[in-house]
Amino acid sequence: MNTVEHANLMELASVIRSKNASPFEVTFDIIFKNKSIYEVVKKNQILNKEILAELYNVSPDHILDVIYFDAANAVKFNMPRSAPHASFGETDMHSAQQHVPLQGLVLELES
Amino acid sequence: MSELKVLTPTGMMGYGFPEEDLLKALDHNPDVMVVDSGSIDSGPQKLGSGSMTTPEDAYRAEFKILLKVVNDKKIPLYISSAGGAGSNQQVDSFRKMVEEICQQEGYQLSIACIYADISKEHVREMLAAGKVKPCGKSVPELTEDELDCTKNIVGQMGIEPFMRAIERDTHVIIAGRAYDPAPIAAIGIYKGFDPALCWHMGKILECGGLCAEPACQVMLGTLREDHFELEPLSEDSCCTEISVAAHTLYEKSHPYLLPGPGGTLDLSGCRFEQIDNRRVKVSGSQFVRTPYTVKLEGVKMTGYRTTTIAGVRDPNVIAALDEIETMARYFVLQNYPQYENRFKMRFQVYGRDGVLGALEPDLTPAKEVCVVIEVLGETQDIATHICAKARVALLHAPYAGRIATSGNCGFMLTPLEIPLGETYEFSIYHLMDVSDPCVHFPVKYFNVG
Numbered sequence: 001m002n003t004v005e006h007a008n009l010m011e012l013a014s015v016i017r018s019k020n021a022s023p024f025e026v027t028f029d030i031i032f033k034n035k036s037i038y039e040v041v042k043k044n045q046i047l048n049k050e051i052l053a054e055l056y057n058v059s060p061d062h063i064l065d066v067i068y069f070d071a072a073n074a075v076k077f078n079m080p081r082s083a084p085h086a087s088f089g090e091t092d093m094h095s096a097q098q099h100v101p102l103q104g105l106v107l108e109l110e111s
Numbered sequence: 112m113s114e115l116k117v118l119t120p121t122g123m124m125g126y127g128f129p130e131e132d133l134l135k136a137l138d139h140n141p142d143v144m145v146v147d148s149g150s151i152d153s154g155p156q157k158l159g160s161g162s163m164t165t166p167e168d169a170y171r172a173e174f175k176i177l178l179k180v181v182n183d184k185k186i187p188l189y190i191s192s193a194g195g196a197g198s199n200q201q202v203d204s205f206r207k208m209v210e211e212i213c214q215q216e217g218y219q220l221s222i223a224c225i226y227a228d229i230s231k232e233h234v235r236e237m238l239a240a241g242k243v244k245p246c247g248k249s250v251p252e253l254t255e256d257e258l259d260c261t262k263n264i265v266g267q268m269g270i271e272p273f274m275r276a277i278e279r280d281t282h283v284i285i286a287g288r289a290y291d292p293a294p295i296a297a298i299g300i301y302k303g304f305d306p307a308l309c310w311h312m313g314k315i316l317e318c319g320g321l322c323a324e325p326a327c328q329v330m331l332g333t334l335r336e337d338h339f340e341l342e343p344l345s346e347d348s349c350c351t352e353i354s355v356a357a358h359t360l361y362e363k364s365h366p367y368l369l370p371g372p373g374g375t376l377d378l379s380g381c382r383f384e385q386i387d388n389r390r391v392k393v394s395g396s397q398f399v400r401t402p403y404t405v406k407l408e409g410v411k412m413t414g415y416r417t418t419t420i421a422g423v424r425d426p427n428v429i430a431a432l433d434e435i436e437t438m439a440r441y442f443v444l445q446n447y448p449q450y451e452n453r454f455k456m457r458f459q460v461y462g463r464d465g466v467l468g469a470l471e472p473d474l475t476p477a478k479e480v481c482v483v484i485e486v487l488g489e490t491q492d493i494a495t496h497i498c499a500k501a502r503v504a505l506l507h508a509p510y511a512g513r514i515a516t517s518g519n520c521g522f523m524l525t526p527l528e529i530p531l532g533e534t535y536e537f538s539i540y541h542l543m544d545v546s547d548p549c550v551h552f553p554v555k556y557f558n559v560g
Contacts, residue, residue: 058470067366088487
């Protein structure tokens, strides 16, 4: 029988960050601590549009891509910025603090 | 040529680098020094107003060190995206600094300037012909109106304009806006190395030692037939498989497909291998040719900004901030009905949702918060007048249940309003089809000394 464990993303990843990618998008990187954790997350597509949309309280089509990158044990996803880079209403020019909600994300790992 | 050694003194010209690390790198006999000077990360104003990323003296100090190496060791220096935006004006500012230093020091050097401004008329013709497309899913289609409002446009050059200057054995290349990896890719491909490895090494090294752990400035990259090697020059930093792989994902929207002028770099099959505790070997990168496009960056002026900064400690005020903002808006328009629709005003509340904005999941405020009033007006005067009235409202608005009647916030600075000058916004971030990769990027040659 499969067992389900709950794990905080902070404990599974060595990098959780966000950054502006073009003046119109913010990109998020999660790099897992090792291949085996990454493979479990990838196999079950644990990080997906729905879970990320719920975390950020946006609709799933606001999460543009969720891409797994084996060579770096990494997952990347993107969101459009609420307004173009540095325009009226800017809150984070380099989008370097938008990752913070991910720090509280709890994943269900099936093994 | 069996190997090509590229030295990058820093990931951003003007940010500084340890001179001893640069001198240490010279012991490795590098073939060329390459420095990126551009970035749109800190906003559109560099292309809008012509301001540069760092003060001129910071550039001058680095040029003095680098030009001495060019002169004494005969190692060429390639600079891309001069000044931050890489506009023609910024290329010429860099050229003047280089000429002054050469004259002072008695260096005899050849300089190539490559310009990257793109005329609005040309973009208009290409737009009408359907040859200008948004760069990325989040970028709106370009319209005639938006193009009309645009003040300045640059294009990101690829390797071809650099190769023209490299062919002439130029000592110093000062290029305008360029795709960041282009100068390193250009020299590598010119010398006959695998284009995929050249582009990939360029992509990593344009950020200097950001791929090292901890990040440093001076980096050495060595291109060989079937791989390249990365080594940080700071003794405290190491390149690791993880630090280099992590950097591969940095600040772009796809982790392993990197579209650029003339082709896409595909890193899905690439390998990062530790050589020793400080060096990493990279192989397996692929390059797929695509129809040639040039990325355009354009900015429009949106008005003038004025701001004021206030601190709030009283929990009753903190709870009433949205109500106070509404009262401020009413008060401002009551005083300046003639400015209706000629400004935008908002409160940004640090300590509540100041950084994440609409994405903030936890709206519980801190025990004290900072309120920044941002006003964007048609003129500086309008912005400052509106900001001043909004500040009065923030300070004195009689929100429901108020018992502290002296003032709603504490200020740290006088004058209370801070005029911030012209503001810009990106209006163009689009790909334009081109038939000749060099036609928009003229090269001019100069000899100094």
